[in-house]
Amino acid sequence: MEKLSKKLTEIGQDLKSLINTDTVFDENERLLDNQDLAFLLKASFRTLQRYRAKGVLPYFTIGRKTYYKASVRPYGYVSNISLARD
Numbered sequence: 001m002e003k004l005s006k007k008l009t010e011i012g013q014d015l016k017s018l019i020n021t022d023t024v025f026d027e028n029e030r031l032l033d034n035q036d037l038a039f040l041l042k043a044s045f046r047t048l049q050r051y052r053a054k055g056v057l058p059y060f061t062i063g064r065k066t067y068y069k070a071s072v073r074p075y076g077y078v079s080n081i082s083l084a085r086d
Contacts, residue, residue, distance in 0.1 A: 030070040037068050 034045055041048075051057035052066070059068050 032068045032070050034066055 032040070034048055037043075038045055038048055043051075048057065048066075052059050057068065058072050059066050061067070
């Protein structure tokens with residue numbers, strides 16, 4: 001029980017530091033997950049994984065989930081596709 005309490009306190013401190021930070025994301029920044037991006041690009045999850053591995057598609061992970069900034073265009077042969085919805 002003490003271990004759980006300690007872990008929750010750590011998580012709370014991490015959340016407080018994120019809330020007090022203005023530089024994490026712009027307020028207009030939109031994040032896409034794998035499902036959103038696969039739908040927009042009409043590509044499979046495996047194709048997105050391949051793009052990430054080749055460095056064609058910039059991404060970041062939170063936990064075990066992969067996210068993409070909608071404002072970023074993929075590099076290379078998919079660069080003509082805009083990820084931001086109007």
